Amino acid sequence: MGDDVRPEPGATAAVPLGSEGSRASTGSASSSPLLVERRDDRVIATLNRPEKRNAIDQATIDALHLLCAELEAIPRTLILAGAGGVFASGADIAELRERRADDARAGINANAFVRLALLPMPVIAALDGYALGGGAELAYAADIRIATPALxxxxxxxxxxxxxxxxxSWRLKEIVGDARAIELLLTGRTVTAAEALEIGLVSELHPADELLAAAHVIADRIARNDRAATIATKRVFRAPRDAHPAVDLEEQAVLFESPEKFRRMTEFLERKQK
Incomplete structure (x- = not known):
């Protein structure tokens, strides 16, 4: 992961978001806070401040907003990882120390993570090493989290x-339940990979050299499904409780008229007859 990403056939190289051909420049690949590899059905974004253990600073937030804008316009599955054996050690404390009340109310990190969570297609977080503070909150915004034993x-x-x-304060209890979440938030203790798997904070553990490949296996499985149904599933899953079942039925009504639904169901029935 990081600067030495080697694209597979049909993929584009990992480049800094905002490099030549993009809307804004964030510097060379080695100094960019976010490296982005684009494929037809997915995007791989690597947090790239290894000298700071990928601490999330304003430049990282700006790059995430640019990436979200791209994935809102052209929805694809997002795999989010970190360079240097670390996902993200937290928010950049040097910047955070200088922020004041107005900065808190602006929700600099919170709004970026909300936007990420609301992307139309799934977000897969591949977690290695530290995912603390803002780094953990970025991971919580993903739909699927997998990790290495070093998490x-x-x-x-x-x-x-x-x-x-x-x-x-709101996502963690949705993932692991109220009792576990409030204990973790009040004590501030760090959870190991084994406990994260046990409590459902991550769904799989893989060796570090297999982590990104495992994320691609999940993305491959998603890609085999109907794109419109995938987007609809995420949308209804994220809907508030009082919106159900109406939101499910409206999404299903659209899908019931889809040519892809008829094609896939016809193929299924034909396979069953053989």
Missing amino acids: KIGNPETGLGIIAAAGA
């Missing part, structure tokens, strides 16, 4: 005199 994930914000305000 250490948690929210130590209260130890720094702040709260986990970029998604942990």
Whole structure:
């Protein structure tokens, strides 16, 4: 992962988001906070501040917004990873220390992570090493999380005199339940990979050299399904509880008229007859 990404046939090379051909420049590939490899059905984005353990700074947030704009316009599955054996060690504390009340109300990180969570197609977070603070909250915004045995994930914000305000306070309990989430948030303790798997915070563990390949296996499985049905499934899953079942039925009504539904069901029935 990182600068040495080698694209497979049909893929484009990993390039800094905002490089030549994009809307804004974020510098050379080696200095860009986010490396992006684009394929027809997916995008692989690698957090790329290894010297800072991929701490999330304003440049990273800006790059994530650019990427979200791209994936809102041309929906594809997103695989999100980190360079240098680390996902993201947290928000950049040097920047965070200088932020004041107006910055908190602006929701700099929170709004970027909300936008990521609302992308039309699935987001897969491939977690290695540290995923702490804002890094953990970025992971929580993904639809699917897989990890290596080296994962250490948690929210130590209260130890720094702040709260986990970029998604942990509401997303974590949706993932692991109220009792576990409040214990983790109040103690600020770090969760190991084994515990993360046990409590459902991640769904799979893989050796570091197999992690990205495992993420691609999931993306491949998603790609075999109907794109419109995948988007609809994510949309109804993210809908508030009081929107069900109406939101499900409306999405299903659209899909019931889809030519792809008739094609896939016809193929299924023909296979059953053989």
